[in-house]
Amino acid sequence: MAKSNRFEKFVNIKNKKASFEFEFIDTYVTGVMLTGTEIKSIRESKVSLTEAFCIFxxxxxxxxxxxxxxxxxxxxxxxxxxxxxxxxxxxxELEKLETKSAEKGLAIIPVRIFINDRGLAKLEIALARGKKTHDKRQDLKEKDAKRELQRMAFD
Structure with missing residues (x-):
């Protein structure tokens, strides 16, 4: 009988809300200190980044x-x-992030968590600035225009 593998080979969990709420200035890929059961849950894609943030x-x-x-x-x-x-x-990198995050209006937020080719959990974080309402509206307009162009291309 073949052994079933309940863990996913490719894990890529994104914080979709982050790109809508924030403008990314700089991104970094970091390692995360985890326990044994935490990495197993991540391999099962049972992670939520929507409320997460980084602090020093x-x-x-x-x-x-x-x-x-x-x-x-x-x-x-x-x-x-x-x-x-x-x-x-x-x-x-820590020193650079600490000085920049001390500036007004900048925050460090997680963008995505993934498993690299060596099987280690990595977290992509971004130094970001919060968007204003009109910036969000502009992004939505651009997204709709792109979608409309793609529809026309397939017709």
Missing amino acids: LDGELYIRQMHIAPYSMAASYNHVSVRDRKLLLKKK
Whole structure:
């Protein structure tokens, strides 16, 4: 009997709300410190980034409010679904992000979480500025125009 693999080979979970709410200035790919059951839940694509944000605590970068669902096969040794998780960046990148995020109107937000070719969970974060209402309207107009052009091309 063939063994079924419940884990997905390719995991790419995006924060769709982020690109609508924020204008990305700079992006970074970071590692995430996880426990055993957390990585298993990520491989099952049970992660939510919609409420997540990044903060600095004692010179280290952490992600808050990232929800990783409890692993279904773990009995009593399961993880806490919402907790602060440390992000792994180089020291120069941390210093650069800390100085820039101190500016008014800038925030560090998670854009997507994925599993790389070596099987490690990586998080893409962005230094971002919040969009104004008129910017959001302009983005929607551009998106509609692109969609209309594609429809005309297929007709």
